[in-house]
Amino acid sequence: MLQQAFDNMEQDCQQVFRTTLSALAEPLLPLTLPCLPAALPGLKPATSALLYTLIDQDVTLWAPALPAATLASLRFHCALRLADTPEQADFILLPAGSSLPPLSSLRAGSPEYPDRSTTILLEVEDFTPQQVEASGPGFASPRRFGATGLPPAFWTQWQANHARFPLGVDVLLISATQLAGLPRSTVVQEG
Amino acid sequence: MTETCHSQWQYNFAFLDENTKRMLRRALLKAVAIPGYQVPFGSREMPLPYGWGTGGIQLTASIIGQDDVLKVIDQGADDTTNAVNIRRFFARVTSVATTSSTAAASLIQSRHRIPETPLRPGQIMVFQVPEPEALRTLEASEVETRKLHAHQEYGLMHVKLYEDIARFGHIATSYDYPVMVNQRYLSSPSPIPKFDNPKLHMSPALLLFGAGREKRLYAIPPHTRVESLAFEDHPFTVQRWEQACALCGSHDSYLDEIITDDAGARMFVCSDTDYCQQQQESKA
Known part of the structure; x- marks a missing residue:
C-alpha cells in the first residue's frame, strides 16, 4: 500500500529544504518543519519529509530493515536506491532506537573532495537542553543542546568526527516534527 | 501578468x-x-x-x-x-x-x-x-x-x-x-x-x-x-574616499566615479542605489 507524499511536492520540498539549510547554517537550533507528509510506517513524519526532499535516483540510502510499505512508497516517490552496507551509502537513515554504525567507519570524503561524505538522518525522541555546549560556524555564541533517544556515546563519537574536519559525516537530528542540524564543523563539549 | x-x-x-x-x-x-x-x-x-x-x-x-x-x-x-x-x-x-x-x-x-x-x-x-x-x-x-x-x-x-x-x-x-x-x-x-x-x-x-x-x-x-589575508606590518585596509556621495552626502558607502562630460568633470556617487535613495529620503 503506497503512502501519499506531500500534497504539493515542488513547494513542500522547497519549504523543507529551506528549513534544512537553516538547520545546518545554525546548528543545534531545533527548527519546526513547515509542512509534513503522512508518516511512512516505522518513521517519524519529519523523517518522511526529509526523505522526499533529499533522496532520488542519484544517491544511495542505507537503513536497517524498514517495513515493506515504506520501501515501496520511497521507491515510488523517490526512486529509492538502497546501499548494501552503511559504509557505501550517501545517506544513512537511523529510525528511533536503531544502533549507530561507528561514525569513523562511514564515508567521510577525501582530502581533495570532503563533500563526498555521508549524511545521517538520525531520529531522536525529543530535543531537551543541557547535554552539551556547542560552538563553531553558525553560532553567534555557544549554544546548549541535548536530545533524548540519542545512541549511547554519540557525543564521544561526534568529537572524533569533528576532529577529522574537513573530513567527516554530517548529521540531521530529527524528532517527530522538528529538525536540528549537526554539520561536521560543530565543536561539542560534553557537560 | x-x-x-x-x-x-x-x-x-x-x-x-x-x-x-x-x-x-x-x-x-x-x-x-x-x-x-x-x-x-x-x-x-x-x-x-x-x-x-x-x-x-x-x-x-x-x-x-x-x-x-x-x-x-x-x-x-x-x-x-x-x-x-x-x-x-x-x-x-x-x-x-x-x-x-x-x-x-x-x-x-x-x-x-x-x-x-x-x-x-x-x-x-x-x-x-x-x-x-x-x-x-x-x-x-x-x-x-x-x-x-x-x-x-x-x-x-x-x-x-x-x-x-x-x-x-x-x-x-x-x-x-x-x-x-x-x-x-x-x-x-x-x-x-x-x-x-x-x-x-x-x-x-x-x-x-x-x-x-x-x-x-x-x-x-x-x-x-x-x-x-594580510601581513602583520601590512594590515588589511579598505578603500576610503575624500569625497562624499554627490547625491546623498554619505561618507560611509562605496563610491563609484562617474565622468560627467568630456572636459574631465566627474562626480562620486554611492554604488548601492537603494542605500543612496534611503539616505536622500531621510534628509529630505
Whole structure:
C-alpha cells in the first residue's frame, strides 16, 4: 500500500529544504518543519519529509530493515536506491532506537573532495537542553543542546568526527516534527 | 501578468526541474557543512550565457520559494541590465515578490557587491562568481589546487600579496581579495571590492556562492570567521574616499566615479542605489 507524499511536492520540498539549510547554517537550533507528509510506517513524519526532499535516483540510502510499505512508497516517490552496507551509502537513515554504525567507519570524503561524505538522518525522541555546549560556524555564541533517544556515546563519537574536519559525516537530528542540524564543523563539549 | 506567463509557459517553478534542484540542494548542504570549500555540481544550461550569473541563478532557483522577496543587484544597483533581467526572469518563472529594498528582501542575488544596509539574520545572499578558485591565477591545474586546499598550503597566495608590496609598496589587490573562511579554506569572496570584505566576517546572514561555468558552489554560514589575508606590518585596509556621495552626502558607502562630460568633470556617487535613495529620503 503506497503512502501519499506531500500534497504539493515542488513547494513542500522547497519549504523543507529551506528549513534544512537553516538547520545546518545554525546548528543545534531545533527548527519546526513547515509542512509534513503522512508518516511512512516505522518513521517519524519529519523523517518522511526529509526523505522526499533529499533522496532520488542519484544517491544511495542505507537503513536497517524498514517495513515493506515504506520501501515501496520511497521507491515510488523517490526512486529509492538502497546501499548494501552503511559504509557505501550517501545517506544513512537511523529510525528511533536503531544502533549507530561507528561514525569513523562511514564515508567521510577525501582530502581533495570532503563533500563526498555521508549524511545521517538520525531520529531522536525529543530535543531537551543541557547535554552539551556547542560552538563553531553558525553560532553567534555557544549554544546548549541535548536530545533524548540519542545512541549511547554519540557525543564521544561526534568529537572524533569533528576532529577529522574537513573530513567527516554530517548529521540531521530529527524528532517527530522538528529538525536540528549537526554539520561536521560543530565543536561539542560534553557537560 | 506574471501569473499568466508562468502558467502559459509551463515552466517548472523557478525554471529548473526538481531533480536538478535536489542535486543543487544536496550540494548546498555539504557546502554549508564545510565553510569555504568548493563543492562541484552539475551546472545546467540556462537561458543566458555563462558570465551573466548562471551560477547565482541556479542557486537562487534551487532555494527560492513562494514566500520569498527577491532583490537582485548588479554592482550595487537595482536598475542595471543584469539585475533587471535576472529579477524579471524570477518574477516570470516563480511569481515571487521582488523589491529593491535590502531590508525588505529575504533573498538577495548579487553581482559583486554586498549592500551597505547591514544584513539581518534569516536573509540569504547569493553571489554570482566568475572564478571560484582563489588560487587559479597562480596554479592553472584543478588537480593541483585541490591538493593545495587539502594540505591547507596557501603560501602561493601570501607570495602574491608580498610581491604586490615589493612592487607597489602596498597590497594592490582591490577586489576579489582572498579570505580565509573558518580558519581553514582560502576562498574567493567573488569580485566584490575589498571594501565589502569586512561584511563577510560574522555576517548574520547565510552567504552562498555559485559559479555556473566553473560548476562550483560554496558557502559561508552565518556567524563564521572570515579573515582577509594580510601581513602583520601590512594590515588589511579598505578603500576610503575624500569625497562624499554627490547625491546623498554619505561618507560611509562605496563610491563609484562617474565622468560627467568630456572636459574631465566627474562626480562620486554611492554604488548601492537603494542605500543612496534611503539616505536622500531621510534628509529630505
